[in-house]
Amino acid sequence: xxxxxxxxxxxxxxxxxxxxxxxxxxxxxxxxxxxxxxxxxxxxxxxxxxxxxxxxxxxxxxxxxxxxxxxxxxxxxxxxxxxxxxxxxxxxxxxxxxxxxxxxxxxxxxxxxxxxxxxxxxxxxxxxxxxxxxxxxxxxxxxxxxxxxxxxxxxxxxxxxxxxxxxxxxxxxxxxxxxxxxxxxxxxxxxxxxxxxxxxxxxxxxxxxxxxxxxxxxxxxxxxxxxxxxxxxxxxxxxxxxxxx
Amino acid sequence: xxxxxxxxxxxxxxxxxxxxxxxxxxxxxxxxxxxxxxxxxxxxxxxxxxxxxxxxxxxxxxxxxxxxxxxxxxxxx
Numbered sequence: 001x002x003x004x005x006x007x008x009x010x011x012x013x014x015x016x017x018x019x020x021x022x023x024x025x026x027x028x029x030x031x032x033x034x035x036x037x038x039x040x041x042x043x044x045x046x047x048x049x050x051x052x053x054x055x056x057x058x059x060x061x062x063x064x065x066x067x068x069x070x071x072x073x074x075x076x077x078x079x080x081x082x083x084x085x086x087x088x089x090x091x092x093x094x095x096x097x098x099x100x101x102x103x104x105x106x107x108x109x110x111x112x113x114x115x116x117x118x119x120x121x122x123x124x125x126x127x128x129x130x131x132x133x134x135x136x137x138x139x140x141x142x143x144x145x146x147x148x149x150x151x152x153x154x155x156x157x158x159x160x161x162x163x164x165x166x167x168x169x170x171x172x173x174x175x176x177x178x179x180x181x182x183x184x185x186x187x188x189x190x191x192x193x194x195x196x197x198x199x200x201x202x203x204x205x206x207x208x209x210x211x212x213x214x215x216x217x218x219x220x221x222x223x224x225x226x227x228x229x230x231x232x233x234x235x236x237x238x239x240x241x242x243x244x245x
Numbered sequence: 246x247x248x249x250x251x252x253x254x255x256x257x258x259x260x261x262x263x264x265x266x267x268x269x270x271x272x273x274x275x276x277x278x279x280x281x282x283x284x285x286x287x288x289x290x291x292x293x294x295x296x297x298x299x300x301x302x303x304x305x306x307x308x309x310x311x312x313x314x315x316x317x318x319x320x321x322x
Contacts (some may be wrong), residue, residue, distance in 0.1 A: 127283075127287055127290070128290070171285065173283070
């Protein structure tokens with residue numbers, strides 16, 4: 001439905017369930033994709049599965065220099081960078097009163113500060129091209145909060161405010177900046193939950209099921225498309241009705 | 246007129262769509278040539294590329310006029 005032929009996309013956290021699905025969806029729509037993540041093996045495996053138009057660009061997002069270099073590497077590999085998907089994220093959950101400075105700052109660094117650096121690096125070329133799409137993967141938790149996740153929720157809410165501000169600044173240059181906020185998505189992480197935990201979660205979701213990674217990828221694909229040119233500064237909630245925002 | 250001036254003027258004329266004779270030494274990008282703040286960022290990016298130089302953010306903020314730009318670029322080369 002959406003055609004990204006000739007476009008180039010960089011997806012961080014592409015070794016994870018959601019990131020892999022996003023990279024696959026953009027690739028299936030015709031884009032050349034750069035797969036970034038810390039673990040090289042799953043990136044190579046996904047690259048082998050996708051075939052051509054794929055570049056593996058490993059990066060440790062807690063390393064500021066490596067993050068700053070990543071957009072340049074992506075442009076060298078693919079010739080341009082039209083679509084940036086900031087999907088990588090980490091959690092270090094703890095009760096707020098027990099949360100250490102390190103637990104706080106490591107989550108903020110990887111989830112929010114690296115997103116800022118990647119946006120900065122990508123926008124330069126997008127401004128010249130007068131076309132660009134940035135999609136930041138936030139979370140329902142950024143809007144609702146969640147016990148034990150003050151750091152994670154702050155980083156995800158921070159993404160939304162930052163995205164809106166950047167969206168204002170670059171809208172006149174044909175660049176859109178949006179967020180996708182997933183709810184509970186079936187991934188390796190949620191597979192580990194027991195039946196009681198799953199039951200409690202599902203009770204909060206009107207759709208009565210967890211979401212699929214492909215359903216997040218579909219939202220990202222739309223926001224990457226030329227059809228979504230008039231959508232900017234928005235947060236698209238994909239959560240089965242868990243929070244209607 | 247120097248070669249640097251010619252090249253800077255060409256970038257300004259192309260980017261801001263102004264008449265060449267408006268681009269004089271004292272012409273302010275924002276006040277006289279109709280640039281917005283993002284245009285000035287883009288102009289600096291274009292100067293960096295054209296002349297193969299790095300213009301740090303604090304220096305970029307001091308480049309307000311055509312004359313400022315020419316002076317900075319000549320100093321940086």
